[in-house]
Amino acid sequence: MAKAQLRRTLHIIAAVLIVVLAIGLYKAKSDAARTEAHVRALEREASDTEADMRRLRAEIAGLETPERVEALAEEELGMRVGSEGRALPQAAIDDRLPAPRASPDN
Secondary structure, eight states: OOHHHHHHHHHHHHHHHHHHHHHHHHHHHHHHHHHHHHHHOOOHHHHHHHHHHHHHHHHHHHHTTTTHHHHHHHHHOOOOOOOGGGOOOHHHHHHHHHHOOTTTTO
């Protein structure tokens, strides 16, 4: 009778252990699936961000073209590109600059 009682107790413990392990396995799989979905969402977000960066870099490159800058300088500021004949040599630039000021420490 004691053996039968012990065997019955072991069967109950084994059944409870199997149920606990099954629940743990289900939770682990559902957590893994949730994490995998989160990783995929982050990868999509990173991919979208990289695409936005490429688009913005292309836009910046277009905005920085010398032709566009020259056109804006002329339209907005009335500036024009000077000819090479009007460029001053280094010595002439130095002659046109004001003399350096004496520092107040001297």
